[in-house]
Amino acid sequence: MATADETGVPRRLWVEEPVGRRRLPDPVRTAAVRAVIVTAVTMTQALTAFFFTVTGSWLAFPMVLSSVASTVGATWAVLDVWVTRQVWNQRNGVVSVPSSTARQLRRERRKARRTARAQARESARIRRRGSGRLSQA
Template identity: 40%
Template sequence: MSVPRRRRRLPDEVRAAAVRAVLSLAFTLVGVVVATLSSYAGSWMLTPALMAMGLGVFGTMWCLLEILISRQVAAQRMRPPGSAYPMAGSRTPSEPLAARPFPRPGQSVHQQPQQSVYRQPQQQPHQQSQRPPQPPHQSRVSTPRP
């Protein structure tokens, strides 16, 4: 029998952003209801309710964007120093799709390649290059006309 994993608590800034988003969504929905009812009644409240609804939609989108940003910031804080991805050390990363070679005719898509693209050839220590070093690139300098 497996034991369900306990979810970690969200960081404070993410929870605060989520609460603001829910409140903004609630006020926007109240504005929608008021605008709908005032349009049926032909009331003067229609214009302010529509303006409140528009501001509420803008505020809700702003809060949702704030949630995304604060989650990214919290994930960056949880990364160990020098890691390139948030779950560093939890499992071995797979090769990116761009590094995988195309399957050849007769080769199954699920077969593993024989040699990884990321393997570097062993370099011999203190091996001299056959070509002489190239001089640094010099850009043309225009001379001013008299």
């Protein structure tokens, strides 16, 4: 049970705190999880290879070879996280904050397109209504 502080109000068990930084994008997070798993397996293999070597087991040599191969794979996985992050930043690098220049430019272009479409509709409507007649009769 939560204890009460000086004011007599019981303390809450769960307190929401604001996150310090934004969440990683999904592809980057997936690559990071993959890299952590591959690195953990590599560390386990290296430790197992060390113990097999110390005990003089016949499995030491195959484990050392697989540890070397896993080290290459773990390095590749970590580089994959870095490359995926760089690609994500290049493709989706513009942060849409209210002061963003890119956002303002997009808004102005959108407004100009809307105005141009409205003018085109209005001129087409006027041409249709006139249809070449000089009088209503």
